[in-house]
Amino acid sequence: MTAPRIDAKVVMLGKESVGKTSLVERFVHHRFLVGPYQNTIGAAFVARSLQVGDKVVTMGIWDTAGSERYEAMSRMYYRGAKAAIVCFDLTDSSSFLRVKFWVKELQNCEEHCKIYLCGTKNDLVEADRSQRQVDFHDVQDFADEIKAQLFETSSKTGCNVDKLFQKVAEDVSNTDFQLITEEAGVDLGQKKNAYFYSCCHH
Numbered sequence: 176m177t178a179p180r181i182d183a184k185v186v187m188l189g190k191e192s193v194g195k196t197s198l199v200e201r202f203v204h205h206r207f208l209v210g211p212y213q214n215t216i217g218a219a220f221v222a223r224s225l226q227v228g229d230k231v232v233t234m235g236i237w238d239t240a241g242s243e244r245y246e247a248m249s250r251m252y253y254r255g256a257k258a259a260i261v262c263f264d265l266t267d268s269s270s271f272l273r274v275k276f277w278v279k280e281l282q283n284c285e286e287h288c289k290i291y292l293c294g295t296k297n298d299l300v301e302a303d304r305s306q307r308q309v310d311f312h313d314v315q316d317f318a319d320e321i322k323a324q325l326f327e328t329s330s331k332t333g334c335n336v337d338k339l340f341q342k343v344a345e346d347v348s349n350t351d352f353q354l355i356t357e358e359a360g361v362d363l364g365q366k367k368n369a370y371f372y373s374c375c376h377h
């Protein structure tokens with residue numbers, strides 16, 4: 176018997192240069208690209224599957240451009256997303272203000288999308304604590320308030336990157352609306368919420 180397959184749309188959001196592309200690059204290709212920073216234009220798409228228990232979760236990841244000039248486009252990419260990884264740079268306090276903007280957007284427009292807060296470039300603050308501009312407890316309080324999970328990652332060292340995406344995959348596989356993606360025996364009468372979610376998913 177083949178493992179049940181689940182597809183999930185995941186969107187990366189956050190101010191430009193916080194490290195969204197680097198996070199995806201680390202997770203999908205296990206590497207950290209050095210060289211001149213190249214901003215994302217529009218958005219990029221990659222997919223990676225993870226095994227969660229007896230299921231295979233394929234995450235289709237939309238890596239959006241952080242520049243405010245592409246803001247209207249980013250809205251297209253979070254539509255129907257099951258998870259949003261909202262990133263900020265631990266060494267840049269202004270990037271955390273931008274997190275609040277995206278969280279409001281998601282709460283207003285995509286209420287079923289689960290939010291993960293991700294403080295990036297943890298290696299820089301580990302190397303020099305004076306580099307930290309975003310207090311861990313402030314972010315944790317905010318995460319509790321919006322019922323989001325909080326991760327601090329480094330795409331350079333790989334710290335917590337797999338853990339973050341594994342958690343996203345586990346949460347996706349645990350939500351009951353996923354059952355409709357399985358081929359056999361879905362009783363829509365018992366899964367009204369699930370069906371509703373699916374209708375809104377394009």
Ligand SMILES: Nc1nc2c(ncn2[C@@H]2O[C@H](COP(=O)(O)OP(=O)(O)OP(=O)(O)O)[C@@H](O)[C@H]2O)c(=O)[nH]1
Pocket residue numbers: 189190191192193194195196197198208209211212213214215216239240241242295296297298299328329330331332
């Ligand atoms: N030290 C360190 N630098 C990082 C890390 N993640 C990203 N960077 C650097 O930060 C810069 C921006 O990274 P990107 O991943 O391109 O940022 P982005 O959020 O995708 O940027 P946009 O495409 O403009 O939205 C690059 O120079 C990266 O090398 C990290 O974990 N540690």
